[in-house]
Amino acid sequence: MPNQLIHLQHVYYQYEQTEALKDITLTIDEGDFLAIIGPNGSGKSTLLKIMLGLLKPTKGEVLLFGKPAPLFKERELIGYVSQKSNAFNTGFPATVEEVVKSGLTKKVGLFHAYPKNVQSKVKDALTSVGMEMFAQKNIGDLSGGQQQRVFIARALISNPKILILDEPTVGVDSENVRSFYHMLSHLNREHQITIVLVTHDVDAVSKSISHVACLNQTIHFHGFQNEMNSMSDEQLEAWYGHSVRKVNHQNEVQL
Numbered sequence: 001m002p003n004q005l006i007h008l009q010h011v012y013y014q015y016e017q018t019e020a021l022k023d024i025t026l027t028i029d030e031g032d033f034l035a036i037i038g039p040n041g042s043g044k045s046t047l048l049k050i051m052l053g054l055l056k057p058t059k060g061e062v063l064l065f066g067k068p069a070p071l072f073k074e075r076e077l078i079g080y081v082s083q084k085s086n087a088f089n090t091g092f093p094a095t096v097e098e099v100v101k102s103g104l105t106k107k108v109g110l111f112h113a114y115p116k117n118v119q120s121k122v123k124d125a126l127t128s129v130g131m132e133m134f135a136q137k138n139i140g141d142l143s144g145g146q147q148q149r150v151f152i153a154r155a156l157i158s159n160p161k162i163l164i165l166d167e168p169t170v171g172v173d174s175e176n177v178r179s180f181y182h183m184l185s186h187l188n189r190e191h192q193i194t195i196v197l198v199t200h201d202v203d204a205v206s207k208s209i210s211h212v213a214c215l216n217q218t219i220h221f222h223g224f225q226n227e228m229n230s231m232s233d234e235q236l237e238a239w240y241g242h243s244v245r246k247v248n249h250q251n252e253v254q255l
């Protein structure tokens, strides 16, 4: 039986005025590469925050690595790259190496010494995202896509088992989006890192992912990427909330 890293059971989340999530039951197994897709305001970021244990569900249960979320303490097992990472102050005078090293802070604490092998950890993290040549560059001198890779390296330095990314390709130009997803696919397949991401790039991401979840308050579909092609137009419209056009490219679905 696959190892369940995250399990949500009948989860609801209510902001003051808005019911953001309704009856979500979802399991993420070790090795999955899951894309969560859905229209604006459909609850994607809220769902990620629930998975991270940052928001407590109004109703329902969240298990992280088999433990109820409030009892889960091994935070370094879950790497997170937020939407805000790419709104980084590009004038900030930090090298790529320093940014990646700062990912260890939650493990060593602010005033503790870094481990002796910190340089090799930085190098390994940068190599895994194809950015080892940029270690001494100022982060502000990199493109949006290169910065995102550095933030992923920062999340990877504490050896997480799962990486959670909220719209990681915002600020990545369209030519580089596919190679960005290819890099994530490499992390998933070669480094055995489970990946969950929120994205609007249904077409570009489809070659890399194993699973897809279609969200609009509740989960309208969760399954293998190629099974999404079997969703009827009625199901797609119920999910998306308005008329959509499906274009099949062998195993791809474009909306």
Ligand SMILES: Nc1ncnc2c1ncn2[C@@H]1O[C@H](COP(=O)(O)OP(=O)(O)OP(=O)(O)O)[C@@H](O)[C@H]1O
Binding pocket: 015, 016, 017, 018, 019, 020, 038, 039, 040, 041, 042, 043, 044, 045, 046, 047
């Ligand atoms: N802090 C908050 N307080 C009140 N309502 C909120 C808050 N955050 C989100 N919401 C509402 O909850 C719903 C889900 O928001 P969420 O940000 O999770 O959606 P999303 O799918 O990530 O949206 P987008 O694609 O636009 O980023 C929306 O109706 C939003 O207005």
